[in-house]
Amino acid sequence: MTEMLATARHQRILDLLHRHGQVRVTSLARELGVSEMTVRRDLSLLAAGGALVKVHGGATTNAAPTSREPGFVNKLSLEAAEKQSIAAAAAAMVKPGMSIALNSGTTTFALAAQCTGINDLTVVTNSPRIAEAFYAADNASQNIILTGGIRTISDALVGPLALSALGQLHVDVLFLGVHGMTVEDGFTTPNMLEAQTNQAFMRAAARQVVVADHTKWGITGLCQIAALSVVDALITGEALDPEAAAILGQSIDTVVLA
Known part of the structure; x- marks a missing residue:
């Protein structure tokens, strides 16, 4: 049951990230009804799988390299x-x-x-x-x-x-x-x-x-x-x-x- 809840949380995090471009640990904790420690652990797991990029206080989309500059x-x-x-x-x-x-x-x-x-x-x-x-x-x-x-x-x-x-x-x-x-x-x-x-x-x-x-x-x-x-x-x-x-x-x- 815990694994299913974690899977649902991860999908919700990714949905919010896709919609907003970035997410904050504090707002995710409120949204998901879990502790900030749980959110940070979820973000670490998703980052390890390449689904997002962790930043201070939250996460951003797995975007193009920061030095990439289209003409x-x-x-x-x-x-x-x-x-x-x-x-x-x-x-x-x-x-x-x-x-x-x-x-x-x-x-x-x-x-x-x-x-x-x-x-x-x-x-x-x-x-x-x-x-x-x-x-x-x-x-x-x-x-x-x-x-x-x-x-x-x-x-x-x-x-x-x-x-x-x-x-x-x-x-x-x-x-x-x-x-x-x-x-x-x-x-x-x-x-x-x-x-x-x-x-x-x-x-x-x-x-x-x-x-x-x-x-x-x-x-x-x-x-x-x-x-x-x-x-x-x-x-x-x-x-x-x-x-x-x-x-x-x-x-x-x-x-x-x-």
């Missing part, structure tokens, strides 16, 4: 409709006369396309693709600043040149695309140089807004950009699980489900 083109078609909705919600925050920063990413690329018609806009970016989107729109009232740097697989310009340029600038709002987000590790990226550049973007901005589709929840990249509580707002998709949204809302002042 820009590969990511462009993923969650495309959701990225457009996120971009629309972010674009509503942009007003004529503002200065904004967009780091390299497919969601920020979608946002750029929705901002090309906003007049008297100054845009700072480390993405040649985003800069090209604004150049192609040929809005003479806009100023586009493209940082220099070394180009990564995700089409981001990084390194000393990018850091030097960003260190001299101050913008009203940063719209930051990320690779992953978890409670334990915050916002992350697989690339160390991108993490450093994104941190420089954050220092240059009066307000930081993360734009990330719901699939980024529960994913951890190699390098941390910032803790969840550091940013002012998160705009993500309405497909995000309500419990995940509530967890994020405990650390971030404003969470928008687009």
Whole structure:
């Protein structure tokens, strides 16, 4: 009988993990009606079988390696409709006369396309693709600043040149695309140089807004950009699980489900 109960617990843990992207020992203990010690033992058994990855205080999905970074083109078609909705919600925050920063990413690329018609806009970016989107729109009232740097697989310009340029600038709002987000590790990226550049973007901005589709929840990249509580707002998709949204809302002042 005990073995059947354990099997049922394990399946319930995996169901919750699949739904939320990560689980916490404390919440699992309440959900399952068992002690935290029992939950930790269950997580250890599931981790040993490769079903999940244990982290401090809980577990995450058995995700891709933290250093894996798909190219820009590969990511462009993923969650495309959701990225457009996120971009629309972010674009509503942009007003004529503002200065904004967009780091390299497919969601920020979608946002750029929705901002090309906003007049008297100054845009700072480390993405040649985003800069090209604004150049192609040929809005003479806009100023586009493209940082220099070394180009990564995700089409981001990084390194000393990018850091030097960003260190001299101050913008009203940063719209930051990320690779992953978890409670334990915050916002992350697989690339160390991108993490450093994104941190420089954050220092240059009066307000930081993360734009990330719901699939980024529960994913951890190699390098941390910032803790969840550091940013002012998160705009993500309405497909995000309500419990995940509530967890994020405990650390971030404003969470928008687009």
